[in-house]
Amino acid sequence: AQSVTQPDIHITVSEGASLELRCNYSYGATPYLFWYVQSPGQGLQLLLKYFSGDTLVQGIKGFEAEFKRSQSSFNLRKPSVHWSDAAEYFCAVGEDSSYKLIFGSGTRLLVRP
């Protein structure tokens, strides 16, 4: 069965510092991978997605993620965090033949001034 693990429940970084949020998945074939962000009081917004091709994908708000098949990982990165990036981040995996997304448990990002 598909599964997604986000090992970090909370991460705190200083404004201007770099960020990496971890995501590991379990899936037999090539997965479709997503990162969503949930700002306080808001629904989820898609940051980026990977289906195939270049393993480094660019998203909105200056985020990027790298698909590493050998490590079953799809980590989210940002070179310089802004205070407005404080939010909860969800990694998700899906298969093309299905409607279904499997979400990780989320990582809450706190940004220090």
Add this chain to the structure above:
Amino acid sequence: DADVTQTPRNRITKTGKRIMLECSQTKGHDRMYWYRQDPGLGLRLIYYSFDVKDINKGEISDGYSVSRQAQAKFSLSLESAIPNQTALYFCATSRGQGVRNEQFFGPGTRLTVL
């Protein structure tokens, strides 16, 4: 105006009461979904609908029912609410077949069952 709206945004109710959460969308999407979010568990799918006549159970449908009144409206009902249904509920929509098509989420409804 938001493309996916949910009402109410917050609701407190008592055990045994019937509750309906409503979702409306102006995106013209055919597919609609209901998820619940619990701390530390991410989002889990309750029900999904591919069109007005096609409704399917998700992974945690027990204790819930849904109604797709029109392409733009998808309601979630708790027939007899219980405390462990306290959660944040999200509606989402997408167009077409397959997970490639982005799901767009509403702002959520926070439900508390006392």
